[in-house]
Amino acid sequence: MFERLDTAARKMESFVCVGLDPTPERVPIDDVLAFNKAIIDATKDVVSAYKTQFAYYELMGIEGFRILEGTIQHIRDVAPDHVVVGDAKRGDISTTATAYATALFETWGVDIATIYAYQGTDSVEPFLQYPGKGVYIVCRTSNPSSRDIQDLVVDCTDQKVQVFDRVADMADLYAGSENVGLVVGATYPDDLRALRMKHPEPHFLIPGVGAQGGDAEETARAGANEQGGGFLVNSSRGIIYASSNPEDFDIEARNESEKLKNLLNNALKPNGGFKAETLTFE
Template identity: 40%
Template sequence: MTTQQLIDEIHRKKSFLCIGLDVDINKIPKRLLLEEDPIFTFNKAIIDATHHLCVAYKPNTAFYEAYGIKGWQSLEKTINYINHKYPEIYTIADAKRGDIGNTSTMYAKAFFEDLSFDSVTVAPYMGKDSVEPFLAFEDKHTILLALTSNQGAFDFQTQKIDSEEVYKTVLKTSKTWKNAHNLMYVVGATKAKYFKEIRQIIPDNFLLVPGVGAQGGNLEEVCKYGMNDSIGLLINSSRGIIYASNEDDFAEAAAKNAQQLQAQMQTILE
């Protein structure tokens, strides 16, 4: 999917909501455990109930890998279901990968070709030659970790390199990489006050913003400082939506919470 197609979809749905499919088998309704593939069954119900309210889904690969081959199968069924039934939806493999050149190409193939995701999250620590292999895929986005939503972000990301924070060096340096137009960035909603300065460095790129809801980030603040002329934001909510209820009404409850966020976004967009 191209960036323009994503922007068009945001305007059509009046939503820039991304729903995180971080499915913990201990948190889903017990009756689903009788199904052959409880995680896929859960995802399918969530997707069918919320696809008109969001523009993106983001499975976090950790939650699938934890169940080995069965988990990988659930992930494959989930992405295939989205791509076939709702091809207008943007998909993000939240995998936080990154390795030396040749190996990053293998990861890129895994997510862009084998699983047909539109994008993948990548860690910047290993630098240019670990990220450019992802950027080489046209009409696929590489979403680079910049300033993450967790407390540990203050360990290294906000430390200063030559009087400038590490995450700013990551933003500035990555702009010079080949095919940098395929970059998006992860910036946590819990760091709303940083968005203004971030937008001065990268005015045009989309930002994937986790941390609204359970982690305490504020939607209005993020939009005030983070939005650009093309919207430029994908706001992610995972637990706040998919675990809205752990009873039989889990999909309806998820839709209700997604709808609340979509309504807030519609107000902001208008």
């Protein structure tokens, strides 16, 4: 799966993923599906992926799932090479995990699902039975209380080994499959950098840039693999609600996407991204 994502990122020259997280009260037009379609149409030339946060569709009930269906169909119609991430953070085992995987990959038709691995490999493997599909395991999240569980030290001989490291190790178990990546937030750049150094292979889905405070350029440098890729930076509210004006919300969404795309790309240019830092030492 992640090969396809690499291809999309190369083709679009963009590591940007737009989070399609619409809530009726914030969407500047009446029709949520039309809003999503307008955002997709306006941004598809400057991003390589879309992420649908299932919570917002579930909130709208059956109508929400119709909107989800229509949104994914529209991406397939107008941006067939783009990757669709289903951000559902599902986590279960056995036949229940298989039911979730089938729901995400076949019923809704996403390419990559976000999942929890709190229940161990039993909660990952059912998702790997779908050729051409992949998962991002929630590993190191961007919120303040992520420390409650994720930061617990689990190795008495090395205070740097924390719960989230063990979750990251699980991705390496499936390194050969190229189907398992990690969710690593942008708000803890030292952890992002350390995880990338320890785990050169898995793809990273990186939320937390923008509204949540993560710095885009630092994120790109910390999250990229040795080939200068292997990650997606997701921005939701920063892009889709860039303007609350029904006349220009899509244009502003595109502008914000392009700005983020350029920040990430510039940061990864040979020496390019380091200019700002270098300047401070002149």
